[in-house]
Amino acid sequence: xxARGFTxxxxxxxAAELDATTGLLxxxxxxxxxxxxxxxDLLEQRTLSRxxxxxxxxxxxxxxxxxxxLPLTSEATDSNRIWVSSWDAALSDPALSADYGRKYAASxxxxxxxxxxxxxxxxxxxxxxAEIAAGAQSFVLGLVVQALxxxxxxxxxxxxQLLDDYLAALVAPDRSDxxxxxxx
Amino acid sequence: xxARGFTxxxxxxxAAELDATTGLLxxxxxxxxxxxxxxxDLLEQRTLSRxxxxxxxxxxxxxxxxxxxLPLTSEATDSNRIWVSSWDAALSDPALSADYGRKYAASxxxxxxxxxxxxxxxxxxxxxxAEIAAGAQSFVLGLVVQALxxxxxxxxxxxxQLLDDYLAALVAPDRSDxxxxxxx
DNA sequence: TCATTTGCATAACAGATGTTGTGGAAATGT
DNA sequence: ACATTTCCACAACATCTGTTATGCAAATGA
Numbered sequence: 001x002x003a004r005g006f007t008x009x010x011x012x013x014x015a016a017e018l019d020a021t022t023g024l025l026x027x028x029x030x031x032x033x034x035x036x037x038x039x040x041d042l043l044e045q046r047t048l049s050r051x052x053x054x055x056x057x058x059x060x061x062x063x064x065x066x067x068x069x070l071p072l073t074s075e076a077t078d079s080n081r082i083w084v085s086s087w088d089a090a091l092s093d094p095a096l097s098a099d100y101g102r103k104y105a106a107s108x109x110x111x112x113x114x115x116x117x118x119x120x121x122x123x124x125x126x127x128x129x130a131e132i133a134a135g136a137q138s139f140v141l142g143l144v145v146q147a148l149x150x151x152x153x154x155x156x157x158x159x160x161q162l163l164d165d166y167l168a169a170l171v172a173p174d175r176s177d178x179x180x181x182x183x184x
Numbered sequence: 185x186x187a188r189g190f191t192x193x194x195x196x197x198x199a200a201e202l203d204a205t206t207g208l209l210x211x212x213x214x215x216x217x218x219x220x221x222x223x224x225d226l227l228e229q230r231t232l233s234r235x236x237x238x239x240x241x242x243x244x245x246x247x248x249x250x251x252x253x254l255p256l257t258s259e260a261t262d263s264n265r266i267w268v269s270s271w272d273a274a275l276s277d278p279a280l281s282a283d284y285g286r287k288y289a290a291s292x293x294x295x296x297x298x299x300x301x302x303x304x305x306x307x308x309x310x311x312x313x314a315e316i317a318a319g320a321q322s323f324v325l326g327l328v329v330q331a332l333x334x335x336x337x338x339x340x341x342x343x344x345q346l347l348d349d350y351l352a353a354l355v356a357p358d359r360s361d362x363x364x365x366x367x368x
Numbered sequence: 369t370c371a372t373t374t375g376c377a378t379a380a381c382a383g384a385t386g387t388t389g390t391g392g393a394a395a396t397g398t
Numbered sequence: 399a400c401a402t403t404t405c406c407a408c409a410a411c412a413t414c415t416g417t418t419a420t421g422c423a424a425a426t427g428a
Contacts, residue, residue, distance in 0.1 A: 005276035007191050010385065022386085023406045032386060081275055088272035091265055091332065092189035101334035127349075134330070134338075135323070135346050142325030146318070148275065150285035154318075162319050165311075169353040195416065206416085207376045216416060 002078035006085035009039070037096070040086060044103060047079055058121035059167070062114040062136070066163055069140045071147050072156040080144050108133045124171060132170065139166050186262035190269035193223070221280075224270060228287060231263055242305035243351070246298040246320070250347055253324045255331050256340040264328050292317045308355060316354065323350050 001009070001017060011022050011032060018024070029035040053064035071077035090096040111133035118124035124132070143162060147154035154162075185193070185201060195206045195216060202208070213219040237248035255261035274280040295317035302308040308316070327346060331338035 003276070005272050007272055008276065011387090012385080021407050023408070026387070027404095027406060085272045085275055087329070088189050088191055088269045091269050092187070092192060097333055101337070104330055104333060105337065131346065131349065135350055138326035138330055138346065139319070139323045139350075140326065141329050142322035142327070145271070145325050145329070146288060146322055149281055149288060153285070153289065162315065162322065165315065166319055166323075172356075194414080196414085205377050207378070210417070211374095211376060 002081045002085075006082065006089055009036070011035070033093075036089065037099075040096075040099070043079065043082060058118040059123040059171070062111070062118050062124075063163070063167060065111060065114055066136060066140050066167075067160065069144065070156075070159050070163070071144060071151075072159060077148070077151075080148060084145060084148060104137070108137050111136060136166070136170070139163070186265045186269075190266065190273055193220070195219070217277075220273065221283075224280075224283075227263065227266060242302040243307040243355070246295070246302050246308075247347070247351060249295060249298055250320060250324050250351075251344065253328065254340075254343050254347070255328060255335075256343060261332070261335075264332060268329060268332060288321070292321050295320060320350070320354070323347070 001013070004013070011025050014035070015021050015025055025035060029038065052068050054061070055064055071080045087100075090100050108130065112129040115124060115129040115132045115136075119126060119129065140163070143154070143159060147159055185197070188197070195209050198219070199206050199209055209219060213222065236252050238245070239248055255264045271284075274284050292314065296313040299308060299313040299316045299320075303310060303313065324347070327338070327343060331343055
């Protein structure tokens with residue numbers, strides 16, 4: 001289902017995948033939009049509740065959260081493909097679009113907490129956590145897109161390397177005593 | 185046309201927009217895929233050849249190139265909406281997907297040149313230009329996506345601010361004499 | 369001027385899609 | 399055990415999609 005994109009998410013395809021018929025779907029979802037919304041919520045929830053890295057605190061925790069967004073495994077790649085595919089439908093529908101805005105805002109908020117925690121530990125430069133979180137989210141989001149379109153050019157190792165370079169630059173921006181906390 | 189997404193790019197819609205009929209389109213394009221390819225090439229070409237910022241050299245030139253990718257104007261927003269919408273179709277089609285990989289690789293190459301130039305001027309930290317370009321492209325790409333879904337949260341001013349913060353961190357990563365060349 | 373080709377509107381077609389019944393089987397309650 | 403409701407398979411539907419076929423008018427060339 002990650003292969004045919006979001007446009008290929010048809011009632012009959014879903015029913016076939018489920019070994020059922022369209023009758024079942026129409027019985028549970030009044031319209032297709034409801035099914036789409038449910039599918040997206042399910043994807044988000046599943047992504048949120050999957051086994052996550054949680055190895056440390058401060059900068060390491062922030063790094064873990066960002067690593068969890070990258071298509072480093074085939075499952076994560078599939079999820080991200082579906083996610084990116086769904087942007088088409090989302091941009092066409094203002095309500096869905098707003099929903100996405102909220103979801104990404106929530107994600108930024110979660111990142112902000114880790115940013116603030118890293119700052120308190122002195123592992124991250126001072127600055128508005130929300131801004132730093134927005135920047136980090138942008139970086140990872142864009143990396144996801146590039147990795148999806150050119151998997152050969154962005155193998156997991158390079159994705160991690162790019163992220164670590166980004167984080168290293170984030171630690172000590174201007175003048176600093178060069179606290180170096182880049183892992184791997 | 186930027187409103188209905190890429191899925192809504194139907195032959196009849198295009199024909200209507202063109203005050204013509206499907207006969208014209210089938211006469212010029214053997215199949216719809218050909219039309220899609222043409223549309224995407226046209227979009228890329230138009231994006232590439234539109235009036236661009238070119239105010240300076242070195243770091244300023246790099247910044248200009250990145251600013252040109254952001255949805256800072258309504259036209260740029262429309263272009264980016266179409267672009268992001270098209271990712272759905274592209275991910276479903278391996279040939280299109282590879283095409284996108286090439287286009288983004290070309291974009292990274294263009295960025296790399298500016299990165300190298302900025303490095304030669306001593307305005308940017310040492311490092312593989314290709315890596316720095318890939319990182320910058322990721323950052324901007326992700327920022328585009330976030331700005332499209334939450335225009336209110338990412339007004340042009342904030343986009344520019346985030347980009348400048350990113351570039352500032354890029355200038356002086358570890359130990360440095362803090363050459364500060366952030367504009368605006 | 370006439371024959372031939374080109375350019376495209378119009379219509380028809382097959383396939384797919386979301387949606388809406390209809391009917392029957394299973395579950396549920398009494 | 400029976401009545402009633404829930405659940406869903408199946409089929410029909412109207413609509414929209416890309417594609418193909420037909421035909422006519424304008425352009426083109428001799």
